[in-house]
Amino acid sequence: MRRLTLLLLAIRDLLVSAGPVLLLAVGLLAAAYVWLDPQPPKTVRLATGPEGSAYAGFGQRYAQALAREGITVQLVPTEGSVANLQLLQDGDVDVAFVRGGSGAAPVVANASAAASGTAAVTDPNESIQSLGALFYEPLWIFVRSPRGASAPRAPGTLAQLKGLRVNVDQSGSGVPALMQRLLKASGLDAGDVRLSELDAPAAAQALQAGRLDAVVLTSAPQSAVVQRLLRMPGVAPLELTQADAYTRRFPFFRTVTLPRGVADLAADLPPHDVTLLAATTSLLTREQTHPALRQLFAQAAQTIHSRAGWLNGAREFPNTRTSELPVSPEGDRAINGTPAFWQRYLPFWASNLVQRMWLVIGGLIVLLLPLSRVVPPLYTFRVRRRVFRWYARLRQIEARAQDPRVARTALLDELDELDRVANQIAVPLAHADELYALRDNIDTVRQRVLVQRSEGA
Structure with missing residues (x-):
């Protein structure tokens, strides 16, 4: 049980220490996701042509191909190439079949x-x-x-x-x-x-x-x-x-x-x-x-x-x-x-996410690597603080021990309570020496108080 407690405390300390860096990374990733908008809409409009035309036939094949990736293709029948181009220029469709020579010449605005x-x-x-x-x-x-x-x-x-x-x-x-x-x-x-x-x-x-x-x-x-x-x-x-x-x-x-x-x-x-x-x-x-x-x-x-x-x-x-x-x-x-290697192994949504976000992820790694250097010192500080915070209490007891008007029995009771608290402190093995040093210092003060009590007696 104590081993599990130590593990959970270590994980908590690590998460708290790395929290600012993780929050920054998550925030930047979320902002990049919103800005890049990697996932496409589920519906797309394709201008085809008259019923029975080659355009209409090809449109059906594109609809079937994209349906396998979860995209619905809305086929928009038209009179032909020029109508398709006009719909595309007006923004009424997203994709269109257009024959060469169908394009309009530049228009004088005024x-x-x-x-x-x-x-x-x-x-x-x-x-x-x-x-x-x-x-x-x-x-x-x-x-x-x-x-x-x-x-x-x-x-x-x-x-x-x-x-x-x-x-x-x-x-x-x-x-x-x-x-x-x-x-x-x-x-x-x-x-x-x-x-x-x-x-x-x-x-x-x-x-x-x-x-x-x-x-x-x-x-x-x-x-x-x-x-x-x-x-x-x-x-x-x-x-x-x-x-x-x-x-x-x-x-x-x-x-x-x-x-x-x-x-x-x-x-x-x-x-x-x-x-x-x-x-x-x-x-x-x-x-x-x-x-x-x-x-x-x-x-x-x-x-x-x-x-x-x-x-x-x-x-x-x-x-x-x-x-x-x-x-x-x-x-x-x-x-x-040539297609990226990940497209051969990942489904479309995942490969598209990687393709759209890999530059952002690479940039975040470059940015966060220097920042990650503060995580180990923060982790060490949190673990040591769990021990060092009790030295203030020990210093108070030691200072009061210099006053002859303070009852030695009360000081010994406080030292016993402090020792019980120290005995409940859970720290990783790498920092066990600091915990034992605290307990040794408590015992040193206790021995000094005992000597004072015996001399006073």
Whole structure:
């Protein structure tokens, strides 16, 4: 029992001695935790695209990936890339799929000052970052063959669309504005082509029914509408003979090849290689989005987009080479770096806490190491004080012993009481010599009082 008492007293003394340092460390850690906010919110909003689109399909896969880490992804359907970017700029979503070339130009903040050349220019994409380029999104121009023709008509230039009924998707997809730029570059005015803006599924139905001559859309090959149009009888994708020239005029475009038979090997669709214009779709996020969420999306992209596709080889995506906007640190680490070793062994919440707090913890160690040097002296002081506090009482008794008017018997009773108290003092073995010294000094004073009593007798 006495051994347990000694142990508990030693622990108490150690805690009290180290208390100020521990309180400082806990306070600094709590302040750093609040400031860094290492744990992300449990819900994140992802702008996808129309129902049945490649964006919508990829959104479902991201939702499943983040659900395994306890994060709920709210999928926000939109008309397409431009609508996604607008939602991101307005702060209505946290992450979005955005096609290259969808970004808006910088805006003059003060129209009256613009004339004088002193206007401030604001960039709507200033607070937007990329988590990496994900996949190629071709500009599909599906053309229906003329009635009675044995093979689909496939004009080699956009100028040959003159006079045709062409659907250019919904305005939120960005395709109508993009086609206006392409048609203008090809020498066509707005009235030279009969344009409509049906959604992709309705446009495919109208093309099959003969109410349209061509359908233009941008989507990854995984899109259900693209798959349907590639297999639609009498319809073929337009191969632009001037594709390389367009990539020079519109830097966000590049040429990709749709290999022969990739859609259907048995039916040999398409029957020959097709050169297409394609932009790169990126996963964009806001600077205000929690870094841990950006990290989760960037890591999920490695699994979702790293396989070979119709237009790319394995491990070609995700990448940071084709991003139009600055790449966030989380995206760069996930794509070009190696994961920290603790991410392989710790659950997400723990690895994220370590990653966000390790600099703070290291700084605290550097700060507290010098302060920790005061703990051993404080501990020693507390243990010795338990013994030394009784020397004041002993000095009083010794001083009173010099007065002959004080009864010796009363002094001896006080010394006996002090000795009983000293016998109950619990100290670690390392300080037992100080306790025995106190008892020896009590006995010395007792012997002196006894001598005085015998002489007085």
